[in-house]
Amino acid sequence: MAGVPSTSTDTGDTTTLDHFKLWHKDRLVAYLRERGLPVTGDVNSLKALAFGATVMRAPLVPTPQEEQQKRCEDYRSLLTIDGKKVPDPLVDLKSGWQTEGEGMQHWPPTMYADMAEYLVASGEVDLRKRLMGDYKDGKAFSYFDANFIHEVLYHPISDDSDVCFVKSTSARSQRRNDEAHQVWVALQKSTGKVRTAYCSCFAGLGSSCNHVAGVLFKMDHAWTEGITNKSCTSKPAEWPQPKKGGSTDAKKIKNMEWWSPNWSKGKKKQPINTPTRRLFSPTKNASPPSLEGLMSDLYVSSKDACAFKYAMPTTTNAYPVEDDINVEEVIDLVTCESVPLPLSELIKLPTLPTFSTEQVNALVEATMEQSSNPTWRQQRIGRVTASVARSVMVMAKKVQSDALIAQGILDGILGRKKETTVQEDDLDAIKFGRHMEPIAREAYIKVMRSTGHKGLTAQETGLFVLKDQIYIGASPDGLVTCQCCEPPNGLLEIKCPYSIAWADPKAIPPSYLRNKEGPLALRHMHGYYSQVQMQMMVTNTEWCDFFVYTNHGYYLERVLADKKHQEELRAAASVVFEQLIRPGLQHPSQNTTDASGSLHGDTQSPSKDHETPGNVDCPESAHPVSTPADTVHPPESTSRDDPPAPPPAKKRRVTAMRQKKKAGPIYLCGICNSDCVDDVEDEDENSVACDICNRWFHWGCVGFETDDLSDDWYCDECQK
Numbered sequence: 001m002a003g004v005p006s007t008s009t010d011t012g013d014t015t016t017l018d019h020f021k022l023w024h025k026d027r028l029v030a031y032l033r034e035r036g037l038p039v040t041g042d043v044n045s046l047k048a049l050a051f052g053a054t055v056m057r058a059p060l061v062p063t064p065q066e067e068q069q070k071r072c073e074d075y076r077s078l079l080t081i082d083g084k085k086v087p088d089p090l091v092d093l094k095s096g097w098q099t100e101g102e103g104m105q106h107w108p109p110t111m112y113a114d115m116a117e118y119l120v121a122s123g124e125v126d127l128r129k130r131l132m133g134d135y136k137d138g139k140a141f142s143y144f145d146a147n148f149i150h151e152v153l154y155h156p157i158s159d160d161s162d163v164c165f166v167k168s169t170s171a172r173s174q175r176r177n178d179e180a181h182q183v184w185v186a187l188q189k190s191t192g193k194v195r196t197a198y199c200s201c202f203a204g205l206g207s208s209c210n211h212v213a214g215v216l217f218k219m220d221h222a223w224t225e226g227i228t229n230k231s232c233t234s235k236p237a238e239w240p241q242p243k244k245g246g247s248t249d250a251k252k253i254k255n256m257e258w259w260s261p262n263w264s265k266g267k268k269k270q271p272i273n274t275p276t277r278r279l280f281s282p283t284k285n286a287s288p289p290s291l292e293g294l295m296s297d298l299y300v301s302s303k304d305a306c307a308f309k310y311a312m313p314t315t316t317n318a319y320p321v322e323d324d325i326n327v328e329e330v331i332d333l334v335t336c337e338s339v340p341l342p343l344s345e346l347i348k349l350p351t352l353p354t355f356s357t358e359q360v361n362a363l364v365e366a367t368m369e370q371s372s373n374p375t376w377r378q379q380r381i382g383r384v385t386a387s388v389a390r391s392v393m394v395m396a397k398k399v400q401s402d403a404l405i406a407q408g409i410l411d412g413i414l415g416r417k418k419e420t421t422v423q424e425d426d427l428d429a430i431k432f433g434r435h436m437e438p439i440a441r442e443a444y445i446k447v448m449r450s451t452g453h454k455g456l457t458a459q460e461t462g463l464f465v466l467k468d469q470i471y472i473g474a475s476p477d478g479l480v481t482c483q484c485c486e487p488p489n490g491l492l493e494i495k496c497p498y499s500i501a502w503a504d505p506k507a508i509p510p511s512y513l514r515n516k517e518g519p520l521a522l523r524h525m526h527g528y529y530s531q532v533q534m535q536m537m538v539t540n541t542e543w544c545d546f547f548v549y550t551n552h553g554y555y556l557e558r559v560l561a562d563k564k565h566q567e568e569l570r571a572a573a574s575v576v577f578e579q580l581i582r583p584g585l586q587h588p589s590q591n592t593t594d595a596s597g598s599l600h601g602d603t604q605s606p607s608k609d610h611e612t613p614g615n616v617d618c619p620e621s622a623h624p625v626s627t628p629a630d631t632v633h634p635p636e637s638t639s640r641d642d643p644p645a646p647p648p649a650k651k652r653r654v655t656a657m658r659q660k661k662k663a664g665p666i667y668l669c670g671i672c673n674s675d676c677v678d679d680v681e682d683e684d685e686n687s688v689a690c691d692i693c694n695r696w697f698h699w700g701c702v703g704f705e706t707d708d709l710s711d712d713w714y715c716d717e718c719q720k
Helices: 025-034 043-055 064-078 100-106 112-120 125-137 139-145 210-224 275-279 291-301 357-366 374-380 386-400 407-413 428-450 527-539 563-586
Strands: 153-155 163-170 181-188 194-199 259-262 268-271 457-459 472-474 478-481 489-495 543-550 553-560 666-668 687-689 696-698
Touching: 025 043, 064 194, 100 153, 112 194, 112 210, 139 210, 163 210, 181 210, 194 210, 210 428, 357 374, 386 407, 386 527, 386 563, 407 563, 428 457, 428 489, 428 543, 428 553, 472 527, 489 527, 527 543, 527 553, 527 563
Parallel strands: 489 543
Antiparallel strands: 153 163, 163 181, 181 194, 259 268, 457 478, 478 489, 543 553, 687 696
């Protein structure tokens, strides 16, 4: 018959309803099933539905074989990172997996920020919105909190690989007795960045299901609690293991406690049915209706009603039309000074200008968020900031005594730090400090308010500079305001030492808090004391709360202004700026010189910038550097787990107590990056070596005192 379709379900050019009216029901059912459409109903409904599918170009539903092939292709694509194929952790890597006790110390620094970055980079918009909602509601975090995530295993793949694997199993959220889901995540070893992930659940090929998030939350917890620390992984009590399924006694609903874990609220369980909600009764304490209230409400809309001529309601508050209460939003337009030019531009003027209060405030506003703000980094170039205050004092003494000046700390001030293969943000301790700083700030506010400072606030801030000496600056961690304190305005300086992240700072204090006689206190010889003093000097405040915080405890000390020390810092900054920094800014292409005029090249590795959010207690490594009369070269860099090679020539650890040797390698201080010499004129220039990492430090840079002389001494980073 003309116009009757063939046995194939393909309609070809048949696009009219009349053609589908010639189809048999079996053919219509097959056509609709191939497109995943319903096949129930009478024949006329099926014909209309088939015609609509043709017009809408409904795609064919893949067969089970095609779906399986597509899943295999998607899985193989997950095993390709930066164009390189990595082994399948479920098939190829049968051995070499390290348990948590063995491999946790090698875990990359994967934290919550890495999870958020990975999720935002996902192309699945709808999936991303759903998962972000799950994160906020605590569903993904509850997988970890409820011990659904089992032991996390680590595999380095190989020594040359930049990527590593972690894998685990996750219990099912509904059918707990069914086989657990298999989860693996590929991470960048140096940065902790999530490269790809997989889960055997239905949404696992999307690489961002809640089971994957649960594994990442477990890694974030391990890092923030300091459990990844080598000295802590051997303590089973510090890391709760998931419990095997057990029976739960039946209870009445009213006797049950319902909790909702939420990561954003301090990782603490929030009761769903609070006591206030349970005790609420709509029938109690209800205000009885009154005629006076009714008339007051009616009077607002019908003031001319005749009823109000005989019974006037209670006088209501009347506001003029121009009053702010009738305005939905008020926008304050404030004109202020523009942001001053960077010091590298102002140095070109005949004389350095002075700043007004408005200019200082404009600079502070423009440099908010500090290290994540490019303006903050640009404005700090050429300025002596509080983070290098102690090192600048040592440098000023060397300038006045015509001693050689190390290039490292000066390069940091002048913005000449060389790029390295591993960026500063990738360092474990730096990343830990930046992650913990906002948490520590909230903890500080909570501690202070719980001790009677009810109206205390701690606001983030930017870069402050002295009005008459604009080359001196400071970036406090917070501006504190408390009306019950005298004076009411102060500063906040946060320290989140990664070296004791697993402990209470009061129980195992870092070296800058240790005091053998009396209670703990910030050592005046340490660089942190000079840092807070310069901050108070620049911001014109009288006190600074020094807050050392980990997830296991805190130490709080109010440091008062030391005017004598502040003037010493001001004088030292002026000497270093005039003798070294100003020439370096005016002639950026030339090498800097020492006080005697000797020219020095870049023979020393540049130091790292020590002013970072959270002010991590992580001094820089010091390596021997060749001199013109020496052929010793710096040792080759090793992996982050291998300590630097022991110094070959130093037989005793304190330089002030040994004989002068022949010319040999010069060892740089792990804090200021200046050389540790044998013959010193000032006690602070003596040096001491850490017995664990074999790095050398000036006494003045680490607050070393003669009372510390013993068989063993450890730097802040190695201190456990």
